[in-house]
Amino acid sequence: MRRVLTGIRPTGHLHVGHYFGMLRQTAELQDHFETFVMIADVQALTDNFHQPQKVRAMVLEVAYDVIASGLDPRRSTLFIQSLIPEIAELTVFYGNLVTVARLQQNPTVKTEIAQKRALFGDSVTYGFLGYPVSQAADITAFDADLVPVGDDQLPQLEQTREIVRRFNRIYGPTLKEPQARVLDTARVRGLDGDAKMGKSLGNALFLCDPPEQTARKVAGALTDPQKQRLGDPGRPEVCTVFEYHGLFSREKLASIATECRSGARGCVACKRELAGGANAFLGPLRARRAELEARPGEVLEILMEGTRKARAVARGVLARVKERMHLDYL
Ligand code: ATP
Ligand code: MG
Secondary structure, X not given: OOEEEEEEOOOOOOEHHHHHHHHHHHHHHOOOOEEEEEEOHHHHHOOOOOOHHHHHHHHHHHHHHHHHOOOOOOOOEXXXXXXXXXXXXXXXXXXXXXXXXXXXOOHHHHHHHHHOHHHHOOOOOHHHHOHHHHHHHHHHOXXXXXXXXXXXXXXXXXXXXXXXXXXXXXXXXXXXXXXXXXXXXXXXXXXXXXXXXXXXXXXXXXXXXXXXXXXXXXXXXXXXXXXXXXXXXXXXXHOHHHHXXXXXXXXXXXXHHHXXXXXXXXXXXXXXXXXXXXXXXXXXXXXXXXXXXXXXXXXHHHHHHHHHHHHHHHHHHHHHHHHHOOOOXX
């Protein structure tokens, strides 16, 4: 059976961007693929090395969000990256197949370094610059065919494919070249209008926010700055609230656009409608999450069982890699 792998960093609670960018499609794919979802705690430490207790606490929180979003632990494998040391070994070997210049050109890493100036100052760590290399290890350790991601991850996928091709050219056909799978909701904007809703960026609608908080956040979301009051014509194409209507109530989108352009639709009412739609959509997910939160021991057991299964696969791939690299002493 073909395999899907995707990863999430335990750096904060999951948000609407994760749901529409990646979780929803992973839940759909699990019917047709052997599906692995990795909680990337090692990668989270590349920019949270100074707060390991936060990363640790977020592992379970992310597991609640992922399962509540539809990933079925009986059909799919949910596991913790740091418990698979084979990934770290592959990362070391792949480090020889990538140049520093190539890593420095990665547009997503560039944006992230700029956002993290307070942490990194003028000189980024080797670990953070190299996280796309460890991501190549994450993906290839499971012979993944398909990687569902938001579009910020496309450069990472391209980097993985390059490493795979290079490895196979030098050492002989060994690794599988994965494909990214990106949806039309591959980049949900932030509440502040920023290009990306991010859990570390302070601009997210979290899946687990209480309904009142969702309503408060939506009320503060950026709309068309040229539309000052009811009666002014609006431009849905620049409005974050309009984009979110497309996620939660796609069927109403055409009429919302018409009303907005004509000036008949006011932003306050429009936001109230959005908050209602978002809370109705997220209600069942939040109820499932509350059930999981009440049983942390069971969720931890799901993670341990998933990790055992995942590790067996990664061991096989690493053995193949070491044989090709003449490291098969044992
Ligand atoms: P961080 O700020 O810590 O990097 P993040 O919000 O970017 O957190 P990740 O764990 O890095 O979340 O990303 C997990 C997955 O979710 C990736 O596939 C990423 O592309 C996707 N994703 C994250 N944010 C969005 C978004 N705003 N829209 C669509 N997909 C997203
Ligand atoms: Mg990210």
